[in-house]
Structures are given as C-alpha cells and as structure tokens.
Amino acid sequence: MKVPRQPEVNIGLVGHVDHGKTTLTQALTGEWTDRHSEELKRGISIKLGYADTAFYRCPNHEPPEGFGIVPICPICGGEAKFLRAVSFVDAPGHETLMETMLSGAAIMDGALLLVAANETVPQPQTREHLYALDIIGVRKVVIVQNKIDLLTAEGAEENYRQITTFLKGSPIATAPIVPISANHRVGIDALIEAIEATIPTPPRDPAKPPLMYVARSFDINRPGTRPSGLQGGVLGGSLLQGALKVGEEIEIRPGPTGAGGAVSESIHTKVTSIVSGGQEWDALHPGGLAAIGTSLDPALAKSDGLTGRLVGTAGTLPPVSQ
CATH class of the missing domain: 2.40.30.10 (Translation factors)
Structure with a gap:
C-alpha cells in the first residue's frame, strides 16, 4: 500500500501457526505477505513478510468508530485525519521457523500477539513468541483475540479467561486484549485504536551516523x-x-x-x-x-x-x- 509518508514505526505480528497473522496483515494493509511459492503451497509464512499502511481517524465518530486505513471515512464519507504510517512484520509461527521470527523481532518497536479464539491457550508457538518478545525487550504489545466468528459468546469469554491466565505474571500481563475477526474485517477499528494507544513511535536520532x-x-x-x-x-x-x-x-x-x-x-x-x-x-x-x-x-x-x-x-x- 502506498502511504503519504515514510513509515515511522515497525510492528510485528507474532503467534502460533495459522492463528491469522497474514490474514490480519492483509486486513490492515491490503497486502498478502505470503508471496513465495512454497508459502502459498503450504499455507504458512516461511520468510518474514512486510507491508505498510497508514492509520486515519474520522473526527465525526466516537471511538473506536472512525479509525481506519483510508483517508475517506467509510461510515460518513467525511475526511479522516492522518495519524501515522506504519510498517508491519509478519513473522512465521511454525516451530522450525523460529530463527526467522527472531530476526524480525530485532527490528520490532511493538507487536501484536495473535491468539485464535477457537483453540486452547497457549499453543506452542504462542508461548515461544511471548518468551522471544521478552528476550528481545519488546514490551509494547496488543493481544489480538482472532477468529471470534467461529464460536459462541460464551466460548469467546472462556478463551479470554484463558488468555488472561496465560499472561499473568508476564511482562505484558496488562496488555489490552482486542477481539476481532480478521477474515471478516470485524473489530479492526478497535484494534487500530488500541495500537495507537499502546505502541507509540519511539524517539529516533537522525543526527547520529546511519x-x-x-x-x-x-x-x-x-x-x-x-x-x-x-x-x-x-x-x-x-x-x-x-x-x-x-x-x-x-x-x-x-x-x-x-x-x-x-x-x-x-x-x-x-x-x-x-x-x-x-x-x-x-x-x-x-x-x-x-x-x-x-x-x-x-x-x-x-x-x-x-x-x-x-x-x-x-x-x-x-x-x-x-
């Protein structure tokens, strides 16, 4: 996606294999980051995927409504205010590809940790990626409870309790948890609001040697x-x-x-x-x-x-x- 300015922050998408990282990247950027033939064949990310987007907010609506990725509000047709340009790093979730995920974590300013609502928490790579974020020092994290369309409200609440139990005692125990359906583009506005509140652009020094x-x-x-x-x-x-x-x-x-x-x-x-x-x-x-x-x-x-x-x-x- 073309954005009006150079992206100013890198946000990683991490979590267990097939929990929806690449689908969410597409919902946020319009780009499918599994571009390699082997990835398309196997249906999982093998290499780090990258995509850029811009965040906007329409002032005519109470949040989270009005947050989006286009300059014209899809609700009222009004002009939305540009917030910032963002780069996303789609990291592999498969256990044999952990090294690739860690190379991406080195450039992450924050992360979205995806958890599929229709599976028990934690799955193996959910735990591994949480540890990896801790080791790398990534503390600005939003928990994304994806695939809420695949279960009942009661099931989603039980999954939410499993997530909070899993995070208890971790450095991101108080991270916001946002329920969404990436496949149906439900909850994306609330997710963007949470990203804006939780993952700020870190200070940079353009005067230093590159x-x-x-x-x-x-x-x-x-x-x-x-x-x-x-x-x-x-x-x-x-x-x-x-x-x-x-x-x-x-x-x-x-x-x-x-x-x-x-x-x-x-x-x-x-x-x-x-x-x-x-x-x-x-x-x-x-x-x-x-x-x-x-x-x-x-x-x-x-x-x-x-x-x-x-x-x-x-x-x-x-x-x-x-």
Whole structure:
C-alpha cells in the first residue's frame, strides 16, 4: 500500500501457526505477505513478510468508530485525519521457523500477539513468541483475540479467561486484549485504536551516523535479463538511526561468507534507490521498513544472503570478530 509518508514505526505480528497473522496483515494493509511459492503451497509464512499502511481517524465518530486505513471515512464519507504510517512484520509461527521470527523481532518497536479464539491457550508457538518478545525487550504489545466468528459468546469469554491466565505474571500481563475477526474485517477499528494507544513511535536520532539492520536481501533480476539491464542487490530492513541518501557510499558488515565459512570484514557499495511505504524517496529517515537498492553484485544479496548484516557509513560500524 502506498502511504503519504515514510513509515515511522515497525510492528510485528507474532503467534502460533495459522492463528491469522497474514490474514490480519492483509486486513490492515491490503497486502498478502505470503508471496513465495512454497508459502502459498503450504499455507504458512516461511520468510518474514512486510507491508505498510497508514492509520486515519474520522473526527465525526466516537471511538473506536472512525479509525481506519483510508483517508475517506467509510461510515460518513467525511475526511479522516492522518495519524501515522506504519510498517508491519509478519513473522512465521511454525516451530522450525523460529530463527526467522527472531530476526524480525530485532527490528520490532511493538507487536501484536495473535491468539485464535477457537483453540486452547497457549499453543506452542504462542508461548515461544511471548518468551522471544521478552528476550528481545519488546514490551509494547496488543493481544489480538482472532477468529471470534467461529464460536459462541460464551466460548469467546472462556478463551479470554484463558488468555488472561496465560499472561499473568508476564511482562505484558496488562496488555489490552482486542477481539476481532480478521477474515471478516470485524473489530479492526478497535484494534487500530488500541495500537495507537499502546505502541507509540519511539524517539529516533537522525543526527547520529546511519545504522540499518538488514532483515532481508534480494536479487530482483528476472532470469534472462541482459547484462546491460541488470540491477544491483537490494537490502530490506529498518534504519535505526541517522539518515541515508541516494548516491551515498555505504559499508556492510560483516561481509559475505566465503569458502570454508570464512567471513570477510566488510563490503562497500553505493545507494542507488530507496523505496519505503510503496514510494521512491531521495532520502531515508529512521523508523519503518525500507528497501535500499545498491550497486552490489546481485548474487551477494540473493536468497537473503546478507540478512543479519549492519549498514552504515564507512568507519562507523562495530568491528567484525571471526
């Protein structure tokens, strides 16, 4: 989804497999984040999915009515006020994909923990993701009680009690619990209201040297592309501080892994393009997710080959240890 500004906050969607993370991402952003053939075949997220949206509120209604993702109020047709642009990280819930989820947690400013109302609480990855959020230090969390359309009111209340019991004693014991049906777009306004109240945009320092965490990397060239038409490798992630500009020289640490597992200290390249919020920009500001086009050999970035690296200006990144 194209948004009017660069996203300023990253919100993760975590929880057990098939509890509705990708469906909720689509309800909030209009984008289906399971884009890879194996994901579509298996019906689960394997790689981290990303999507951007903008939050609006129509002043003509009492909350939670009036909160939405479009500038024209769907209730009265009035003009809704822009609140902020947000990036969502759809993390896998399957147990064998926990490492992928943790790499996404490194850039999360807050999270939505999804719990399916038609299953007992907690499911295995519900517990694991709660622990992961605790370890990473993510405390701004909204609990999303999804799939309430699949059971009676009494069943939903019992599931709610199970959730509160599960959270008791945890760092997010007082987190708001919002009942929704992502599939039918019910309760999305109340969820956006809870996100706005619970997950603020953290302070950023654009004056510091740029520091970007790479969560994905790509070769975007199609098979058969002529050499003259090849584009450099693309880095996807979040700028934690500072600013990056098109044309700027950057350093990536550590460098690619070579034969025998040896890791080179760093590689240098140039920023050729910046895409954030579905639009191209001349400069990137901290917060939100972005894709950085570079002059790198695309083979280095292919298939997440540079995931986990740091990007900055030369001489400002921490040293590499073998």
